[in-house]
Amino acid sequence: MSSMNRQESEALIEEVLEVYPEQARSDRAKHLTANDPNLDDASKCMTSNRKSVPGVMTQRGCAYAGSRGVVWGPVKDMVHLSHGPVGCGQYSRGGRRHYYSGVTGADSFTTINFTSDFQEKDIVFGGDHKLKKIIDEIEMLFPLNKGTTVQSECPIGLIGDDIGSVAREAGKRIDKAVLPVSCEGFRGVSQSLGHHIANDVIRDHVLTKRYDERPEPGPYDVAIIGDYNIGGDLWSSRILLEEMGLNVLAQWSGDGTLAEMEETPRVQLNLLHCYRSMNYISEFMEEKFGIPYMEYNFFGPTKIDQSIRDIAARFDETIQANAEKVIAKYRPYMDQVVEKFRPRLEGKKVMLYVGGLRPRHVIGAYEDLGMEVVGAGYEFAHNDDYDRTFKELGDGALIYDDASAYELEEFAKRLKPDLIGGGVKEKYVFQKMGIPLRQMHSWDYSGPYHGYDGFAIFARDMDMALNNPCWGALTPPWKRT
Amino acid sequence: MNNDAEAIKPCYPLFQDDEYQQMLSRKREGREEGYSADKVHEVFMWTTSEEYKELNFSREALTIDPAKACQPLGAVLCGLGFEGSLPYVHGSQGCVAYFRTYFNRHFKEPIACVSDSMTEDAAVFGGHPNMNQGLQNAYTIYQPKMLAVSTTCMAEVIGDDLNAFITNAKNEGYLPQEVPTPFAHTPSFVGSHVNGWDNMFEGIIRYFTINEMESKEVGSKAKINLVPGFETYLGSYRWLHRAMGEMGVDYSLLCDPTEVLDTPADGEYRMYAGGTSIDEVKDAPNALDTLLLQPWGLTKTKKFIKQTWGQPCSDISVPIGLEGTDQFLMKVSELTGKPIPESLEKERGRLVDIMTDSHAWLHGKRFALWGDQDFVMGVTKLLTEIGAEPTHILCNGANKRWGKAMRKMLDETPFGEKAEVHVGKDLWHMRSLVFTDRPDFMIGNTYGKYIQRDTAYLGKDFEVPLIRLGFPIFDRHHLHRNCIWGYEGAMYIITTLVNEVLARLDEETQKLGETDYNFDLIR
Secondary structure, three states: OOOOOHHHHHHHHHHHHHOOOOHHHHHHHOOEEOOOOOOHHHOOOOOOOOOOOOOEEEOOHHHHHHHHHHHHHOEEEHHHHHHHOOOHHHHOOOOOOOOOOEEEEEOOOOOOOOOOOOHHHHHOOOOHHHHHHHHHHHHHHHOOOOOEEEEEOOHHHHOOOOOOHHHHHHHHOOOOOOEEEOOOOOOOOOOHHHHHHHHHHHHHHOOOOOOHHHOOOOOOOOEEEEEEEEEHHHHHHHHHHHHHOOOOEEEEOOOOHHHHHHHHOOOOEEEEEHHHOOOOHHHHHHHHHOEEEEEEEOOOOHHHHHHHHHOOOOOOOOHHHHHHHHHHHHHHHHHHHHHHHHHOOOOEEEEEEOOOOOHOOOHHHHHHHOEEEEEEEEEEOOOHHHHHHHHOOOOOOEEEOOOOOOHHHHHHHHOOEEEEEHHHHHHHHHHHHHOOEEEOOOOOHHOOOOOOHHHHHHHHHHHHHHHHHHHHHHOHHOOOO | OOOOOOOOOHHHHHHOOOOHHHHHHHHHHHOOOOOOOOHHHHHHHOOOHHHHHHHHHHHOOEEOOOOOOOOOHHHHHHOOOOOOOOEEOOHHHHHEEEEEEEHHHOOOOOOOOEEEEOOOOHHOOHHHHHHHHHHHHHHHOOOOOEEEEEHHHHHHHOOOOHHHHHHHHHOOOOOOOOOOOEEEOOOOOOOOOOHHHHHHHHHHHHHHHHOOOOOOOOOOOOOOEEOOOOOHHHHHHHHHHHHHHOOOEEEEEOOOOOOOOOOOOOOOOOOOOEEEHHHHHHHHHHEEEEEEOHHOOHHHHHHHHHHHOOOOOOOOOOOOHHHHHHHHHHHHHHHHHOOOHHHHHHHHHHHHHHHHHHHHHOOEEEEEEEOOOOHHHHHHHHHHHOOOOEEEEEEEOOOHHHHHHHHHHOOOOHHHHHOOEEEEOOOOHHHHHHHOOOOEEEEEEEOOHHHHHHHHHHHOOOOOOEEEOOOOOOOOOOOOOOOOHHHHHHHHHHHHHHHHHHHHHHHOOOOOOOHHHOOOOOO
């Protein structure tokens, strides 16, 4: 049961849109809807993956963020050069907490900010010469790197630099992967295109490299695709897959390495967690190498159990029996976690506004704790994300695509959620308003949230966010009625 | 693994568990095609050597871990400091997401800022339509009293003209004529966030005064203007207000984001709060003088004030440390004729008292430091005032003239003799310096924690602790609410330094029955 029915949600949307000038209003109206769980095709009722309205405080990022920050950045044994002016690399440094195991500066480089720090002369005369020199300097100072990706910032495409040819030559010269990624921030409408561009570079430069020399895949070889190891998510997922008896050959891209990516074409099955950011490459592998992929969801015991069974169903009875063992092994602990936290969270309302997969994937985890998601939206989803979301939400729940800061505030004022799952840009706004917010991009510096280990942490964090006594202190005693 | 709902472990210590450690080593050994632990160790050790330092300093093209950010970030902070002002960035939206996030993480506060979301079509045809729509939408939805417009590198590369675009947007009715829209071009490939602040500020005072100079006369109001520059310590602004109040000086603090970056949690979100009023900006040319509190970062502003306002823009240094503050207050007193009151003299006395109490623990202690131009200069000065020794002083965004001025300042004190000044270098350079010429402590922003971690790899005895001062500080809470300017600020800095020194001493001497000879109750 949702807290508002469809008519009420539609009326709220109308009302909130009133403040906009006409053009912006008609544009934004297409991105907001009330949920109908029976709908299969999002395109019938809403629009997504379109340009943000100028001047409206969108929470979206850019293509560079999608490539450097999400897809490529976590590959730990490569150097990811922020090619262009100094800012982009600085602002994205260490922000996403995609953990890795390695010695930073020697064999791992993820949290180091490499930038070409473009100056005016590089804009005027072009930066290709500088790029060539930079790659040599990376080689000189970081000999154990397995390669470099050149992550283009806005000016690169605008001034017409040919990073492709510089990268090709440099790659031959140093006999390592030097990969040009044209993920300039102005491309596309959000970080989403950056994911796609990054996927295409993997397709063109990484996946076919060792394909011909591949040995026969083992019967249980799989790869984890689209998990960025935020707070260690991938590790708390991988450990379950291995416990089932699967042989995880590669993980993309959190704590990932170039070698693992190159080896991926020999797996039996790709397990895709963040559909949005890596469906492209998964589909490519299906077409090109005949490797099927399946989506799974490792948030909350209900979804984890189901996903483990679905994954096992792709394999033989041994794996299926193992899957049941894994589920049975963790069941008592999951029951214990639910038993402890559910009474504190039962009936509480949640609003979500995140990216990637979370606005739908975490709904089950909240439901495991007796909570209800009354509104959900994505920063950079496409229609296929909403197709999947409708089924997860209750009738009449609010759905908002590329919501502006203004809309989120107004929705929150009306829906009065007990908790918001969002990002850091929203966090302090809502906390001033007295609504606790957990950052669902970075897990608010906690995590992991994936897997059974992660669910316990998730439950604990939601409880401490929601039931902290400080929320009761917003009104001074002399003003309380 | 987690198996007790009463003791749930997050990432640390969860991943220390055997199962996870075994999984990680299986992955490492079976899949990653990495190097042997010995090889990795060998290379890491090599990165700490003199030989590596030479190589590191020989690079010409690559920047690693810069100690600066880009111009529009500074422009946004400047834009936040005026009453009802909404920073508006003409260009890519991703940049604004980054600026907001960067400040969110430092201040733990909401940051309002919009962009006009330029994409490929704008790259080809220009961002004119974006600006029309953007100004209209931002004004209608957020009802600011003013829009402080700056640019990203995208808009700069394609050559969008803010003046023309804004004028057209108003003429075509997208924005009421009377809404103030000061602007600044802030290319990210020139200077740093410090220059971005300077550019935006110059844009703001230019916008409000350039065409109204006939009615203005320097000194017609017996007041002074204070310009903070890119300052992120809210207490510094508050100290200024207090000190000027105690002096009884009539003054305008031109740009004051203290309220908007520190609103209460009482159930209401305030998008705008406090800030310098537009009237104050308009009246600024009538003041006796304008004091630039971070002069190295305010060169464009200085030029405008001297040339257009005709004010002397008297030379001062950033009011960090004893002498810096003395000179600042004396200059204010000289300009306004107001004596320095007993309250400030007492405060000064308290600072000197603190210095005399603590100097023994700081004397001869060696500090490596980095940050923005004026901050670094002020802190270096303060260190030498208390007998501490700056070793390596690094500023990524400074110029050669700054380097020379630093050298001169250091040569005037025996405590500065051994110091080296590094202009235009980054934190990977600093890392080499910390390894090859080990200081006792580092002073700098959060990014220094990576250097501290690397020094700890050589053993606890070699570890160089980071003392967090500067911007950004992401990994400690609420330090930005403190004050680093004035006597109060010097007290905070010295308190921080001395207690870090004492904490380190405790750490070194606390091994029971082994090193605890100097593990004293009283320090």
